Amino acid sequence: MKNILTIILIAFTIGLSAQGYIEHTVKPGETIESIAKGYLVTVDDIFALNPDAKRKFQPNTVLIIPNSKVKNDAIVEDSRELVGYKNHRVKRKETLYGLSQEYGVSEEEIKKANRSLYSENLKKGDRIRIPRFRTIVSQQTLTNTVKKYTVQPKEGKWRIAYKFGITVADLEALNPFMNETIQPGDELNVPNINDKEEKQVEATSGYYEVLPKEGFFRLKVKLNLTKAELEALNPELKETGLKAGMILKVPAGVAPTEELETVESTNLKSNLTNFKTKKIALMMPYRLDRIDVDAVDETKEMIKDNRLLSTVLDFHVGVKMALDSAKQLGISTDLKVFDTRYHISKTAEILAENDFSDYDAVIGPMEENSFNRVAMTLKADNVPVIAAMSKPKQVYTNVFQTLPDEKLLSKVMTDFVKADSLKTKVVIISDHAHKTSSEALQKVFPNSKLILTQKDKKDKSKDGYFIYHANLKNVFSEGRTFVFLETDNSSLASSVVSMLNALAVNKTEIILATLNKGKAFDKDVDNNNLSNLKFHYPSVHKDFDGTTSNGFVETYRKEYGIAPSKYVARGFDITLDLLMRLATADNLYDASINTIQTEYIENKFRYNKIPFGGYINEAVYIVKYDDLKIVKAD
Known part of the structure; x- marks a missing residue:
């Protein structure tokens, strides 16, 4: 019986080798992600052949790795073999350089054959040996499956990913220090495939990045293209099927059209499962360096006259109220507040002096350049950055834009x-x-x-x-x-x-x-x-009715004696939504699929991931004037 099993195992191994599969023994410290990256395959590719790895992954586990799209064909390389020496008598004015040119050898090779030349100069009458070589043509297999590629004009990430048959995520993994927007002349790591196998990017065609969990039915709605039409344009689909991140060729002029479905608001209170303390950073331009705490009256006047500071403090109060509301639901928060002073140099200093890699999310900053710096820096650690008060110039993959587009x-x-x-x-x-x-x-x-x-x-x-x-x-x-x-x-x-x-x-x-x-x-x-x-x-928001019974308004009135501003409400809504979503999943990304819509005091949120970018809120109100009040339209 044992021998039969051995034979079956050997046969299986030979079968795998014939199909281009290889075995990998897991080493201590390795992860599925690092192994996939090393072989230029996806995590899903590995799990497809090793389903047990999802529940049991440890050192010495043997994994079957599928053949990568990266080719590693043998290349021809010339080498030289020493076959003897030629005697030479040095003539007047002859130099090492001249002799190297005459005999087709290097100066260093002449010195190796004549050790005295390392300490003495060449003199007329010296008898030296000139090495003779023969050229051997051999085949060598590259161990490196990655080559350098120079970005051409008008090329972006998706064009290069399509050209080399990988996803944008694969390209980013191969180039961890690549800029979000690449420029002509940049050098990138790409799969080392034959030039003939590179796909041609056609100016007459359009291109689309497949989003997570998108199937052919969804693409039929978005692109108005059937499965057969997509497969005709992208023959590899017949073998691989749709995969998140892959780039599809589509007819020119085809633009994704998202149907604006009516989505019922989700009550996240009934889905709370993750009660781990949430680590949140709040980056706002408080400009505390300008405030004299000993001059109370002057400070009050400055807050009253400074619109930016007034807005920031109102938003901050809303954040604190949201933390209190979340705590009543069992959600604890570790909040760290940072004063960016509305200046990028201070923001850079904060990033340099603090480790944000284990934060669940960062809210802010407000200043555009500072926000971009934070988002770009924390992108490497996949830390979500929330654009709370304005629209960012660049919606990186870790950015959550809370304001819908015009x-x-x-x-x-x-x-x-x-x-x-x-x-x-x-x-x-x-x-x-x-x-x-x-x-x-x-x-x-x-x-x-x-x-x-x-x-x-x-x-x-x-x-x-x-x-x-x-x-x-x-x-x-x-x-x-x-x-x-x-x-x-x-x-x-x-x-x-x-x-x-x-x-x-x-x-x-x-x-x-x-x-x-x-x-x-x-x-x-x-x-x-x-x-x-x-x-x-x-x-983006509806006006809450301050005259009706409302726990949020009543709490604020009791504390401050006036009705809350829209900035207090926004700080409250964004923060409470963030904490509630984090309490329903392992991370904010998993809790932000576009079927989840939430609504609070003045704002509602339904995020949709955009191609090659992050998440944009698509929840919008239609409001109307009615009896001198602004209310939701029916």
Whole structure:
């Protein structure tokens, strides 16, 4: 029986060798990840052949490693063999360099054959030996499966990953010190494959990175391409199937279109399982170096006049309130606060003096360059960095952008109007700065009417930011009409709102809307008119009602005697959401799949991982003016 098992094992081993598989004995200190990286395969590839390794992984375990896409073909290399010496008598003015050139050998090789030349100079009449060699052509197998590649113009990570048949994550693993944005001329480590096996990146094609847990059905929704169409463009899919991180070739012009599904809010309280103390860093520009603690009155005035400091302190209070709320749920937090002073040099100093590798998350900083420095530095340790108050310039793979993008706000608003149950008429009023986006909006509503502002009467090259009352004549009839007003000019907004309010009489219902509410509607615009027109707009947050019973508001009022600002609410919402998510999974990444949507006092969160980047919040409110209050639209 024992012999039979031995034969089977030998046969199995030979079979593996024939297929290109190899055996690896685990050494102390090795991990699945380090082994996968060493053989240029994925962790999933190893687990597929070694399912027991998921539960039992220890030194001396023998793993079957699949053949990597990296080729290691033998290369031809010339070598030289010493076959004898030629005697030479030195003539006048002859030098070692001249002799090396004459006989095709190096100066060092002549010295080795004539040891006295290490201490004495060459002289006329000396008799020396010149070594003679023969060339041997041999084949040598490289032990190094990685070669250097110089980045070409217009090449990014995904193009290089596609060219060499690896994922972006594989490329980053091969180049741990690679910049987030690579530049032409940069040298990168890439698989040592034959030039003929490199894929060609075509300017006439598009490319897409497969996200975790994406299948062909999901890609059909996002890219409008069937499994057969994708396999025709990417033949390797028939053998490998879809894998997270792989780059797919798609037709030019194909752009992922995420359907904005209605996602029910998730009650994370019922899913709390990880009660390990959460280690959080809060990086904010408190600028404590400017505060004189002995001058109380002056400090109070400075806080009152300094808008940035007031915002930061309000956010900080919200964070502390969230920690208290989380503690009542059994979630403990180790919070470390750092003063960045709104300066990148201080931020760099904080990073140099502290080890953040074991932190669960870092909130902040607010200043853009400081945030980028923190995110880029902590990316190597995969520490999540939360962009709480602004949108970062670069959404690295470890960045969580809590503010949705403007394009998403616009899409949510247009989808809201399109979903109106009544046969809705649409009118678009726009200044010339918003002409392009308004014309795009008109294509969404083909039967809509677009009214552009008049040019300045004195200078026709400038926008006058006004329309005539006659422009609106015979535009409105009985029934409901949505009017999109697209401008950043407050005087235009004020005049148009007044005109529309006068036209909304009897059975003519006019609902005012905008794709992106800026400051135009905050100044000089009558709130009564906005309420009459049921002004709708997309928003990152909703205003909480301070007049109704609310534990958060009551707690704040009891402590400070006033209603909390939106910055207090934001600090509370972001921090409580962070702690709740961390308490439901091993890390923030696992707790931030796009089917999880949370909602708190003023903000809601549903994160979606973007290709080649991090996580962006896609939860948006549609709010409206109603009886001089801002409420969620139905």
